[in-house]
Amino acid sequence: MAYRYLIAIDDTDDIGTRGTGDIATDIANALLARCGGEASWVSRHQLYVHPDIPYTSHNSAMCFVYEGEAAAAAIEAIAVAVLHAESAPAADPGLAFVCLDDFAAQAKLVDFGHSAKTMVLTKAQAYALANTLGVHLSEHGGTGQGVIGALAGLGLWLDGNDGRLKGHFDVGQGVSVQAGSAKAGAGKGEHAGEGVELSVRALLAKTRVDAVIDLDDQPLPDDDRVLIQGKLKAVRRHGRSAILVSRVDGAWRNARKQQLKDY
Known part of the structure; x- marks a missing residue:
């Protein structure tokens, strides 16, 4: 049975290292190699730029859709392995994903994405919403602040009117x-x-x-x-x-x- 997952990452890079968009592409390619299926283009979603928000250059999340037979556990394992292998040592990577086939709370996630474009949000807010909605959200190094942008990336993709293709x-x-x-x-x-x-x-x-x-x-x-x-x-x-x-x-x-x- 094929499943359709929306996957986003944020804050994986540092000055002079591979960009978050490249790492998102690596995750998509790893899923295709290991599990087959299809992956969409990676899209870039601009977030709020503010002194209280750590970012490398533009503060943007990267998002894509994977459709295939991989279960959630495989999605997590493959994405986390790529993040650990490719993220910059000084980065604060975050990973978010959700199965779109049975996800009925899109509006709340879209609202979070819109908020992340105009105000400073916290990890606590991101985790609280992810837990409420049943969205996978995890941090993989540093402060883990990337979970905010990763969750926002899902919402902005779901909005349908945000983002540029990488x-x-x-x-x-x-x-x-x-x-x-x-x-x-x-x-x-x-x-x-x-x-x-x-x-x-x-x-x-x-x-x-x-x-x-x-x-x-x-x-x-x-x-x-x-x-x-x-x-x-x-x-x-x-x-x-x-x-x-x-x-x-x-x-x-x-x-x-x-x-x-x-x-």
């Missing part, structure tokens, strides 16, 4: 790294290179995202054309993956960094 897409515009990878090079600056113009239909086929939408949340017709320059990223909208575009001089082009900050 990495960048290469559709021929000069970026050399696919979505899900750690780094990308698009030359110097956000507008580097001439880019490439594609139909929405071709863009969907090349990236395998669910939609191409404008800043007003409207999907583009398949035959519309989009100029892709620099880093091409996808966001989460209405529970789906989407490439965000805007009108510039009468033509569609992929969203700029500032336009993506809301996600």
Whole structure:
């Protein structure tokens, strides 16, 4: 029998070490290797930046969905093994996961995620909510403060309108790294290179995202054309993956960094 799990981690890295997104990808790959199944893209969810909250650079949680025959005990064992092997010595890693097949308390978890974007929360609050909702929550080094962000990551993913997919897409515009990878090079600056113009239909086929939408949340017709320059990223909208575009001089082009900050 296949199960569908939502898994999130936070606070696994330190300056100069592998990022939390890379470690989330490692966990997904380990689950696939050991248990089979399928894993979604990893999404990044921005949390509150405040002097009282320890973080490496941006304070963001990483989240993904795993669907397969692995039981909760296997999910925990595999994820914890990766966290212990890959987390930075100075990190405060947290792990959260829940089986979505029988989870009926999404609203409370979404509320916690929203709160984590605007205020300082505590480990006690995170553990109390996780215990009430039946969500796995555990810490794996340091102060364990990462449990707050990990739990919030679940809620923000469930919201469906928060987060950017990790990495960048290469559709021929000069970026050399696919979505899900750690780094990308698009030359110097956000507008580097001439880019490439594609139909929405071709863009969907090349990236395998669910939609191409404008800043007003409207999907583009398949035959519309989009100029892709620099880093091409996808966001989460209405529970789906989407490439965000805007009108510039009468033509569609992929969203700029500032336009993506809301996600």
